[in-house]
Amino acid sequence: MTPSTPPNSADTTVTADQLATTLEALRGATPLVQCITNTVVQNWTANVLLAAGAAPAMVDNPHEAGGFARVASGLLVNLGTPQDDTVAAMRAAVAAAGAAGTPWVLDPVAAGGLAWRTDLAHELVALGPTVVRGNPSEVLALAGGTGGRGVDSTDAPEAAVDAARGLTDRVRVVAVSGEVDHVLNATRLVRLSNGHPWLTKVTGVGCALGALMAAYAACTDDPLLAASAATAHLTVAADEAAAQAQGPGSFAVHLLDALELLTPDQLASRVRVS
Amino acid sequence: MTPSTPPNSADTTVTADQLATTLEALRGATPLVQCITNTVVQNWTANVLLAAGAAPAMVDNPHEAGGFARVASGLLVNLGTPQDDTVAAMRAAVAAAGAAGTPWVLDPVAAGGLAWRTDLAHELVALGPTVVRGNPSEVLALAGGTGGRGVDSTDAPEAAVDAARGLTDRVRVVAVSGEVDHVLNATRLVRLSNGHPWLTKVTGVGCALGALMAAYAACTDDPLLAASAATAHLTVAADEAAAQAQGPGSFAVHLLDALELLTPDQLASRVRVS
Amino acid sequence: MTPSTPPNSADTTVTADQLATTLEALRGATPLVQCITNTVVQNWTANVLLAAGAAPAMVDNPHEAGGFARVASGLLVNLGTPQDDTVAAMRAAVAAAGAAGTPWVLDPVAAGGLAWRTDLAHELVALGPTVVRGNPSEVLALAGGTGGRGVDSTDAPEAAVDAARGLTDRVRVVAVSGEVDHVLNATRLVRLSNGHPWLTKVTGVGCALGALMAAYAACTDDPLLAASAATAHLTVAADEAAAQAQGPGSFAVHLLDALELLTPDQLASRVRVS
Numbered sequence: 001m002t003p004s005t006p007p008n009s010a011d012t013t014v015t016a017d018q019l020a021t022t023l024e025a026l027r028g029a030t031p032l033v034q035c036i037t038n039t040v041v042q043n044w045t046a047n048v049l050l051a052a053g054a055a056p057a058m059v060d061n062p063h064e065a066g067g068f069a070r071v072a073s074g075l076l077v078n079l080g081t082p083q084d085d086t087v088a089a090m091r092a093a094v095a096a097a098g099a100a101g102t103p104w105v106l107d108p109v110a111a112g113g114l115a116w117r118t119d120l121a122h123e124l125v126a127l128g129p130t131v132v133r134g135n136p137s138e139v140l141a142l143a144g145g146t147g148g149r150g151v152d153s154t155d156a157p158e159a160a161v162d163a164a165r166g167l168t169d170r171v172r173v174v175a176v177s178g179e180v181d182h183v184l185n186a187t188r189l190v191r192l193s194n195g196h197p198w199l200t201k202v203t204g205v206g207c208a209l210g211a212l213m214a215a216y217a218a219c220t221d222d223p224l225l226a227a228s229a230a231t232a233h234l235t236v237a238a239d240e241a242a243a244q245a246q247g248p249g250s251f252a253v254h255l256l257d258a259l260e261l262l263t264p265d266q267l268a269s270r271v272r273v274s
Numbered sequence: 275m276t277p278s279t280p281p282n283s284a285d286t287t288v289t290a291d292q293l294a295t296t297l298e299a300l301r302g303a304t305p306l307v308q309c310i311t312n313t314v315v316q317n318w319t320a321n322v323l324l325a326a327g328a329a330p331a332m333v334d335n336p337h338e339a340g341g342f343a344r345v346a347s348g349l350l351v352n353l354g355t356p357q358d359d360t361v362a363a364m365r366a367a368v369a370a371a372g373a374a375g376t377p378w379v380l381d382p383v384a385a386g387g388l389a390w391r392t393d394l395a396h397e398l399v400a401l402g403p404t405v406v407r408g409n410p411s412e413v414l415a416l417a418g419g420t421g422g423r424g425v426d427s428t429d430a431p432e433a434a435v436d437a438a439r440g441l442t443d444r445v446r447v448v449a450v451s452g453e454v455d456h457v458l459n460a461t462r463l464v465r466l467s468n469g470h471p472w473l474t475k476v477t478g479v480g481c482a483l484g485a486l487m488a489a490y491a492a493c494t495d496d497p498l499l500a501a502s503a504a505t506a507h508l509t510v511a512a513d514e515a516a517a518q519a520q521g522p523g524s525f526a527v528h529l530l531d532a533l534e535l536l537t538p539d540q541l542a543s544r545v546r547v548s
Numbered sequence: 549m550t551p552s553t554p555p556n557s558a559d560t561t562v563t564a565d566q567l568a569t570t571l572e573a574l575r576g577a578t579p580l581v582q583c584i585t586n587t588v589v590q591n592w593t594a595n596v597l598l599a600a601g602a603a604p605a606m607v608d609n610p611h612e613a614g615g616f617a618r619v620a621s622g623l624l625v626n627l628g629t630p631q632d633d634t635v636a637a638m639r640a641a642v643a644a645a646g647a648a649g650t651p652w653v654l655d656p657v658a659a660g661g662l663a664w665r666t667d668l669a670h671e672l673v674a675l676g677p678t679v680v681r682g683n684p685s686e687v688l689a690l691a692g693g694t695g696g697r698g699v700d701s702t703d704a705p706e707a708a709v710d711a712a713r714g715l716t717d718r719v720r721v722v723a724v725s726g727e728v729d730h731v732l733n734a735t736r737l738v739r740l741s742n743g744h745p746w747l748t749k750v751t752g753v754g755c756a757l758g759a760l761m762a763a764y765a766a767c768t769d770d771p772l773l774a775a776s777a778a779t780a781h782l783t784v785a786a787d788e789a790a791a792q793a794q795g796p797g798s799f800a801v802h803l804l805d806a807l808e809l810l811t812p813d814q815l816a817s818r819v820r821v822s
Contacts, residue, residue: 040316040332042588042629046751051796056751058588061631063664081316083335083359085631116337201534203320203330248325249530256797260749314590314606355590357609357633390611475808477594477604522599523804 020264031073031218038080041204054215066092074214103217112141136160194235201248294538305347305492312354315478328489340366348488377491386415410434468509475522579621579766586628589752602763614640622762651765660689684708742783749796
């Protein structure tokens with residue numbers, strides 16, 4: 001148990017040691033993550049997965065997405081730049097993942113702010129993703145509130161926690177990003193507070209975090225631990241990167257290095273979890 | 275007035291102080307820039323906008339592009355990798371931007387060299403973009419000449435200035451990139467001469483500059499000043515980046531850092547404008 | 549003849565001096581390479597081509613791809629993220645390249661592991677690419693074996709050499725990547741053994757190598773030499789980058805720098821070819 005975890009939350013959060021063990025499991029498994037994600041962040045997402053210890057495969061056409069979701073270790077569906085063909089691929093992949101038991105993560109980018117994708121996000125949430133990962137505005141929109149102006153969020157994470165609880169009848173885990181990241185299911189809540197403001201100055205960090213959650217979800221039966229471990233891996237690496245960087249450009253480069261170099265012991269000693 | 279601005283051009287160019295004030299306005303406004311741009315440079319463009327002080331949103335599907343253009347601060351339409359679905363999105367977004375008064379920038383990548391997109395570029399120019407940004411070959415092609423072999427230009431900027439003037443009956447501002455950047459409208463001409471040859475060794479610098487012009491156009495009523503401030507911000511940052519870089523890879527990284535770190539005072543003292 | 553080339557292989561491999569001369573030819577020609585490639589690696593591929601000394605043009609829509617393939621110096625067709633519209637572009641471009649004599653490279657990403665693209669890869673191989681570049685699993689799949697689980701390979705390069713020979717009735721040159729890269733045609737075999745494990749931790753290095761082979765194929769009449777020179781340029785640059793990098797993020801940045809800075813003399817002295 002870490003000093004930041006009070007005794008009476010032992011059953012409702014995760015420990016630093018559990019996070020470190022899950023990182024080791026990821027490195028041992030090299031899970032294959034199918035990413036149907038937006039074209040802005042495909043390259044960055046693939047490099048984040050590779051540096052972290054997973055293998056990316058961006059199979060996002062409707063001819064192959066379903067078949068691949070049956071054999072992939074995990075699946076990410078990200079609504080950043082949907083087009084008709086990639087939406088068809090999402091539907092095929094989600095159906096196949098559900099049938100095959102492949103864990104899958106939904107990142108409802110800009111849900112609430114744009115009507116077409118908001119409808120799509122609601123449709124996909126009803127199909128029972130393993131994890132929904134979003135910013136507070138997106139989570140509020142999915143839970144019935146109104147969304148922000150686009151990909152950034154104008155709401156605080158704490159405001160979205162109650163709304164996120166309302167999604168847990170369909171979604172096993174909801175992860176709400178922010179200065180403090182909140183990962184929760186119907187009964188448990190994990191707060192993680194590493195990271196740096198430059199994370200918001202590099203496009204696609206949140207999107208890549210969704211992919212990393214899909215990778216981790218293939219390495220443990222506990223999706224709350226998976227989403228928490230992905231968050232911890234990324235944000236503790238960000239602390240290290242920020243210490244070496246001059247600005248957002250060099251921060252992104254050092255972040256990839258740090259994702260690769262971070263050891264389980266370093267993760268356990270540096271993560272701030274409660 | 276800067277030493278490089280002769281007294282008799284005071285009414286026809288912009289001053290270093292105006293450029294610095296416009297950078298401050300950008301940082302204060304964090305304009306939301308809708309980018310319908312080519313898939314090669316989406317990631318880089320988003321990171322340039324974030325580092326500079328704007329917020330990117332790559333809403334490029336035909337279902338949402340029009341609606342989003344009504345609420346975005348600015349719009350970029352870039353013809354680098356057009357497909358049928360993104361072209362439909364461009365048409366919807368441009369119509370909505372025109373109706374809503376959203377400033378929009380057209381980057382006619384490879385116009386002249388490829389017939390289908392050249393027709394599209396002419397169609398879009400007729401709809402009255404706030405700014406057209408291109409290399410000399412592209413601007414010459416739009417004004418009725420013949421284009422180059424692709425995305426690079428085989429013509430000198432000076433040769434395109436007269437042609438660019440011919441576009442100002444439909445376009446408020448034309449920006450012609452080159453060793454010296456020329457930004458002009460029907461009566462005024464701004465020459466900016468910062469930058470480094472490595473700018474041509476990183477893909478999408480010109481494309482990102484178009485996006486930055488859309489961001490700046492949301493922060494001032496004078497689109498000539500907007501296009502000039504975007505050019506100054508990028509090229510003065512490039513000077514700083516080149517001083518720290520070993521080659522084009524590290525130059526791109528330092529350029530993002532420099533876009534973030536550049537202060538209005540530094541911009542005013544380093545920009546070469548006439 | 550280099551020390552690493554035994555006398556009796558002088559007619560069946562290439563020499564370090566030939567590789568260096570071909571690098572000089574590339575820098576002198578700045579070949580224009582049309583890339584119809586996956587959306588994950590477009591940006592990286594363009595930056596690799598620019599740093600190496602070529603010019604990229606990602607013309608990948610069905611309206612323009614054929615026309616452009618007639619005037620491009622070389623063509624890359626990469627099956628990483630095929631969609632219906634880009635597949636139509638591939639077919640148009642390959643037909644035009646064949647008619648015009650434009651050298652073209654096929655990269656059959658994940659062939660064998662995914663049925664739809666495997667059929668497409670077989671269709672394209674039958675049209676006679678100048679070079680097929682893939683990992684061992686992909687080459688084995690094209691030659692009639694079974695493929696791996698996705699974009700990475702589970703087979704050793706040596707195992708694919710015999711299979712690759714079977715393709716040389718339709719393909720002029722086959723390049724099989726691995727710890728040792730094998731480049732071969734019906735009668736010759738070149739082994740290149742520079743490089744670093746971090747090459748597998750940056751997405752799209754193999755994809756970019758295919759583009760670089762298309763660039764080099766425009767600069768010599770010997771496609772075996774072209775594919776070998778591209779491999780040597782990339783992997784010798786990787787040696788230099790690895791010496792300066794901390795992890796895969798900084799490695800990718802230094803790789804671009806090294807591609808630009810590598811001189812023909814350095815290439816000749818550092819390449820390990822047999």
